[in-house]
Amino acid sequence: MHYQSESHYAHGRPARLGVLLTNLGTPDAPTPAALRRYLREFLWDPRVVEFPRLPWWLILNGVILNIRPKRSAHAYAKVWTAEGSPLLVHSRAQAAGLQQRLAAACTGPVSIALAMRYGTPSIEAGLRELREAGAERLLVLPLYPQYSGSTTGSTFDAVAEVLRRWRWVPELRFVNHYHDEPAYIAAMAARIRAHWAEHGRGEHLLFSFHGVPRRYLLAGDPYHCHCQKTARLLAEALELDDDGWTIGFQSRFGREEWLKPYVDGLLKGWPGEGRRSVDVFCPGFAADCLETLEEIAMQNRELFVAAGGQHYAYIPALNDQLEHLDALAALALRHAAGWPETNPDWDGRQVSAAEEAARQRALALGAQA
Numbered sequence: 502m503h504y505q506s507e508s509h510y511a512h513g514r515p516a517r518l519g520v521l522l523t524n525l526g527t528p529d530a531p532t533p534a535a536l537r538r539y540l541r542e543f544l545w546d547p548r549v550v551e552f553p554r555l556p557w558w559l560i561l562n563g564v565i566l567n568i569r570p571k572r573s574a575h576a577y578a579k580v581w582t583a584e585g586s587p588l589l590v591h592s593r594a595q596a597a598g599l600q601q602r603l604a605a606a607c608t609g610p611v612s613i614a615l616a617m618r619y620g621t622p623s624i625e626a627g628l629r630e631l632r633e634a635g636a637e638r639l640l641v642l643p644l645y646p647q648y649s650g651s652t653t654g655s656t657f658d659a660v661a662e663v664l665r666r667w668r669w670v671p672e673l674r675f676v677n678h679y680h681d682e683p684a685y686i687a688a689m690a691a692r693i694r695a696h697w698a699e700h701g702r703g704e705h706l707l708f709s710f711h712g713v714p715r716r717y718l719l720a721g722d723p724y725h726c727h728c729q730k731t732a733r734l735l736a737e738a739l740e741l742d743d744d745g746w747t748i749g750f751q752s753r754f755g756r757e758e759w760l761k762p763y764v765d766g767l768l769k770g771w772p773g774e775g776r777r778s779v780d781v782f783c784p785g786f787a788a789d790c791l792e793t794l795e796e797i798a799m800q801n802r803e804l805f806v807a808a809g810g811q812h813y814a815y816i817p818a819l820n821d822q823l824e825h826l827d828a829l830a831a832l833a834l835r836h837a838a839g840w841p842e843t844n845p846d847w848d849g850r851q852v853s854a855a856e857e858a859a860r861q862r863a864l865a866l867g868a869q870a
């Protein structure tokens with residue numbers, strides 16, 4: 502490996518930008534053994550389960566890893582595809598779409614790697630891939646629109662844990678959140694309108710976000726606030742009345758109190774109150790995954806229908822929709838703008854005709870943001 506050789510860092514050549522696109526991660530197979538490996542890594546993360554280590558180790562290894570893998574494997578099997586876990590399949594498509602857009606818009610060389618916080622492809626493998634491509638500048642883009650210590654913060658830990666062992670640490674920029682990014686809000690609004698145009702419209706729209714323990718909110722985690730703002734902006738973009746939409750939190754884990762209102766509780770209660778027609782969208786999930794496809798599109802539908810609900814539609818996540826990829830590309834480009842050689846327009850120096858054409862494409866992407 503010639504990472505530090507001159508060939509990668511000739512004078513006058515623009516530094517290569519490496520973009521590490523990350524998401525949560527997923528098991529390698531819908532089997533109890535794969536689930537056990539995945540859940541052990543996930544649930545041992547002190548950012549995810551903030552609980553004293555010794556008692557938690559006993560509960561995790563003594564109880565949870567003996568019960569949950571089998572149950573979760575069964576749930577994953579319901580949504581698994583020929584290409585693998587939905588989360589991984591969508592994430593790969595997102596990485597490919599982003600690579601294409603950034604290559605077109607950046608004047609300097611750019612590489613993208615996909616990495617998962619838990620499981621594979623690992624954060625370490627992704628960082629290595631970028632290093633071997635010669636990336637001197639690293640932009641980490643976790644696909645969590647709303648910041649939480651349990652997700653975004655934990656991704657930072659994993660990146661830092663790898664970089665602390667590197668001799669030459671790259672220049673680093675870490676996207677903290679994009680919960681109120683206009684292009685992301687617009688992409689979601691377009692997704693929802695397109696669904697309505699094709700499948701008809703329910704009478705009420707539920708925005709379902711993954712929950713976290715309420716304790717994390719009280720300790721200062723901005724996640725709850727970010728979710729509220731995303732939902733409000735999305736409701737505004739869709740021109741919904743205040744009583745036309747509701748925010749809720751799904752995917753509870755463990756016995757303590759989580760962010761409320763709980764989505765399953767809302768859906769069980771609504772038919773009895775006369776609300777029998779709902780559409781559900783999950784603005785916090787950049788890609789469809791177990792939590793949207795199995796929990797929302799299957800389990801919660803059953804709850805709602807069993808309680809007397811009549812119309813229940815799950816509106817798919819943004820996945821690799823063009824507007825989504827354009828929004829992410831524009832976001833990445835704006836962050837990369839702090840590195841002048843990546844986008845020469847920002848330092849005002851003379852650019853060639855080819856660079857100018859690329860700059861115009863970058864600005865067009867940015868203008869959509």
Ligand SMILES: C=CC1=C(C)c2cc3[nH]c(cc4nc(cc5[nH]c(cc1n2)c(C)c5CCC(=O)O)C(CCC(=O)O)=C4C)c(C)c3C=C
Pocket residue numbers: 525526527528540548549550569573586588645649651652711712713714752754785786789790791792
């Ligand atoms: C979108 C943001 C997410 C937050 C915030 C989050 C917090 C969080 N999650 C758990 C426990 C589990 N989550 C699981 C699956 C899962 N979680 C997210 C996203 C967020 N989690 C996604 C995208 C997925 C799906 C992954 C996939 O493979 O499709 C699971 C595993 C599934 C299961 O066994 O039920 C657990 C467990 C906690 C405890 C937590 C905050 C403290």
Ligand SMILES: [Fe+2]
Pocket residue numbers: 711752
């Ligand atoms: Fe989760």
Ligand SMILES: [Fe+2]
Pocket residue numbers: 752791792796
């Ligand atoms: Fe779940």
